[in-house]
Amino acid sequence: MLYALLRILALTRKELLAILKDPRSRFSLILPPILQCLIYGYVATYDLNHVPYAAFDHDRSAASRQLLARIDGSGVFQRVANLDRDLEVKTFIDQRRALLVVRIDRDFERNLFSGMPATVQVIADGRNSNTAGTAMGYLDAIVNAFNIDWRNSHGQGGAPIRITTRAWYNPNLETRWHMIPALIGTLTLIQTLLLTGLSVAREREQGTFDQLLVTPFRPSEIMAGKALPAVLVGFVQATMVLLVAQLWFQIPFAGSFVTLYVGLGFFLLAAIGIGLLLSSVAATMQQAMLFSFLLIMPFSLLSGLTTPISSMPMVLQYLTLLNPLRYAIDIAHRVYLEGVGLNFLIPELWPLALMAAVTLSAASWMFRHRLT
């Protein structure tokens, strides 16, 4: 028993040494997660600002100018042009010079005063319908606010139905708050899969795996010796992303760190299991790389990172149950943003544990049995 532990420790030490000694891998350990978190943190947002819009004001009244001023002052929209011809609308939208055209009719102010419907026409470039929809939503809100003020300032009393909205856990509905905790899982997954995916394949290619198999190491010990350093590395990387999230982006952390790390631990084991299984099945390093990559793609895209799982067809939704990242993102959200405790996480933890158990044992069986 003691000898087994010693052997495992020796292997762990060797793996860590190998990782830390190579300047390239040292580099890829620290820098990419931080860099990626920073860049994607800024990039990955469905929130809009700097939306170019063109104003087509037929009325040119005080009211219309007021409305437009509100739009300008919203912080979201940027007026890029004042149009005066219908044709220009098409040009601007087609050529993507403006995302929206706000067109105010001739009778706008008059209608406002006389209580008749005063319409504001909005034309949006639907090439990215999500963005367009969001922009239109912002505009709606601005118009609503305009309405309320108009009523109040013109004493028309009797406010219309007011719709108040509040968002739980993410009061400003910043996409970033959703994205960055999710990145904790995503970036860690990518790095872990790459690391473990290559480890066995590399040893096989270089011949050191044979040397290892010839020693008294049992396959389960080899497994443990490879998983342990990967878990450590995974924790370090997750911590990096976490630090960036907290210190740079200043997203408040609502839960307990211990819970988060426990959840992460389960996730890492599952990810490592998959990586090691991949590595032991692949014939060459090139293949291992390919497989890992082919897995990373669906894992990251179909995990709820960018598009919600609930929007997927049922079949695919079931498929995501096999995706460890899905659980990781859930865990990250719940602990980071909602602050739930460990008992709430059980429905996420046991599938991860199952995955880990299955893949780790399969991998260790493969060590001896996958041979050329």
Place this chain on the structure above:
Amino acid sequence: MSAVNPSVLIGRDIRKTFRRDGGEKVEALNGVSIDVAHGTLTALVGPDGAGKTTLIRLASGLMRPDGGDLKVLDIDVASEPQRVQDRIGYMPQRFGLYEDLTVQENLDLYADLHGVSMKERGQRYPSLMEMTALEPFTGRLAGRLSGGMKQKLGLACTLVRAPELLLLDEPTVGVDPLSRRELWNIILQLVNRQSMTVLLSTSYLDEAERCGQVVVMHQGNILSQGHPHEISSLAQGRVFLAEPPAGQKAREYQAWLLDKPEVVDAVPEGGRVRVVTENPKDESGTLKEAVQIRGRGDKETERQGGPDHLDGISISAQPRFEDGFMVLLKTGKEIGRPEDTENRHDDRETWRQGNQGSVPGASSAPNLPPSLSPSLIVSLPESPDHPRSMTPSLTISQSPNVAVVQVQNLVRRFGKFVAVDHVTFEVQRGEIFGLLGPNGAGKTTTFRMLCGLLPASEGTLRVAGADLRRARASARQHIGYVAQKFSLYGQLSVSENLEFFASAYSLRGEQKRRRIDWALQQFDLAPLADLPSGNLPGGFKQRLAMAAGLLHEPETLFLDEPTSGADPLARREFWRRITALSQAGVTVVITTHFMEEAEYCDRIAILDAGRILAQGTPAAIRGQASRGPGSEPTMEDAFIAVVEQARAKQARTAAAGGAA
């Protein structure tokens, strides 16, 4: 072309440096000057790392020299490589045949690449086919050819266009002796009949003997350039064949002789030991008396027509190229790098010192006759930590006739391909058993099965009574394995590797410390302990691999082609260690494609295409090839004879059994 015999290749003061991964520079070529005349066959000879491949690549325009100049066919290769490449043929060490294409398709492909017109192809193909005897195989996929045939095909592809200069980089390495002979015939044909100029590199010294010019290279320098005779004659009058005293094995006698400072080289040959002494006719008194060799081999005895050899007598022999080569190496080394000789002496010192702690009376050398007192057997190292002390249950003093390795009807298939075909053999405790055969014979596959890395398709095998594939992990504690390719962790340092493998074999604490220190000292690795092992020069890598395999003092050692590519000196040294290990009671199973190394073994088995063609002591096998009394066939001859016999038998059974 030009009238007089111009030099096809002229190199002056060529330098080439490489930068390794770690950043240090390696000087591959150190100011080399060379002349190759038209219509000659020139061989670059030297061990791995000598610079042969680099020189050839420079000549082919694949690389540019860092200094000096190199003219091929009067063109400066560095500035106009394409012009040169249009006119020469080049076959690299690893020739890339397209394995998914057939023989014919490969030829056509290369013909396309070389711009050979259909008409020319019609002219050349028949002669190429005839030369290489590949006619019956044109439709076979290149991946399915044997090693020798692949090389022949590679050669044919290189010759689709009649080049003015043919560059071949180690064309015969690892190929079976029969094919090697055939390849050589082709090359000689090209030179003699077609006046082609051929420059090739080889580490087979006997091949060098057949060339018109030999260039000896060592560590980036040229030690000598000239006709092979010039080099052989360096050893003139210094070569003797010594008969080991009764009861002593040739290799042990050789080991003892090698340690003597007056001996330049000693190698077992045909049951005797070929000795090259430092000074001609200097069978010093000490040599003669100590080992009780009676009679002096010199011209006198020969003239008198006395008996060739009596018990223990040595006779003088004609020097071979290898003998001269060894002399050259040794003197070259001494002049060039004095500190190396120092190391070599220290090597021997440590060897002797390691012996001081030996337990007297230990049955470490059960085969030595009592007439040789232990104190004179200074060259028998015995590690102070004898396996006996580790595993009290095992006593080497048991009768040595226990079969440590038993293989019965072993078969291994990969799909339809049978890599190992009903192989049966046994290895006794304490003996050195050799598996000989060319590349692709199935040696490594057999080995991997023995070590438990590969399951057998059929048959049984046992190592120390256990089937390593199914046995518990602890059974592997008694095995040591050194793979052909360096398979330790390149990024880790020497000591880190040793530490790891020591732990892997459950060594800890004081014992671990001791064994690691022993390894560092014994294999001269101490000054390199902190270097990443991937950056060690080739010979040291092998030492490290051996050290790692011996840390846990295994009873059985498996060595897979440990000497390929090593320079002859390193090879001698390596076999010294093996001999020593064997005397300490370790069973050694070794594979090699160098036929002469069979002489070091107690018993050998010759493998070809997965089958055992012959099995027994080297003497017995040589006997099979003997053409009557007085003929002294080499191991290579024996191999060829055995293969031819086997094929003849196959043909007879096929004929008898009707059409196949």
Place this chain on the structure above:
Amino acid sequence: MLRDPSSIAIGIIMPVLLILLFGYGLSLDVTKVPVAVVLEDPSPDATELAAGFQLSPYFEPVLLTSMAKAEELMLARKVDGIIRIRPDFARTLTVGGAEVQILVHGVDANRARIIQNYAQGAVVQWTARRAARGIEVVAGPATVQSRMWFNEANESRYFLVPGLIVLIMTLIGALLTTLVMAREWERGTLEALFVTPVRTDEILLGKTIPYFILGMIGLVLCLLAAKFLFAVPFRGSVTVLTGASMLYLLVALGIGLLISSAVKNQFVASQITLLVSFLPAVMLSGFLFDLRSMPDLVRTITYLLPARYYVALLQTIFLAGDIWPVIIPNALMLTGMAALLVFLTRKVTRKRLA
């Protein structure tokens, strides 16, 4: 090369698989959102409003009366939003100051916002219906009439699928080329190849062309899937599309080739290629996240990405048609990149080993 199954797998099978998988999987459309409608006012007006939510195709409402229960459901993620109609709703309707509260689960901000918008829309529609019945309703003075060009149906797939094509093409291009060189180096065939009269250009061309063809086949399959499986409208001309796609494929292959030639170690080459192609193509190309909303620094980085130009091209060609002022600048950039890559690759791939 035809006998090599893995290239075919990557060139043809993979794109098809990917587009099927992601085409169906990635969607930003929000439908059938489970929400809790808390009706604290039993008046007919309030009930009617609540019914309005049931009519909406976007929602799957659960009618409750207790706020606490609704919150429990939201905590357990059984509902993603709560619509609260207060007890004094009917009264305040006539008096003024009526309020409808919408609470959304903010973790998925995008979805939350969409839910908000839909909810607001539902309320507005309800007031419109009341107005149509002649019931006096205090309407907001200014109303918004919106039209979304190019994608009236507001199907996210219409813009996601072209973006996916970009992603897939990037991958294929990168992967294929690393395969090319890797295979050759592995087999050692390159060394013998170099010492033949064949010129470097010929070698490069010879290697690239079969993979280019494979890539194009893969692309065509994707485009067919887009049109027929996902019903993405196609308003531009096929020639322009093909031209743009060929340009992009060239660039993608070029990047892969350049990296493989420059970095002799195949393994590192693949790593670099993947890093440089995948996530940036997802995140920084404009296919999901709007480029204009990124901070300036990041936006400048995106100018270096060929994917960005291709996304712009595809989205326009598919949904808007042949709009030359958009097509030409993007196409020019791609051509420029292609030319640069070819130049660099030639420089780097010499018939040298060292």
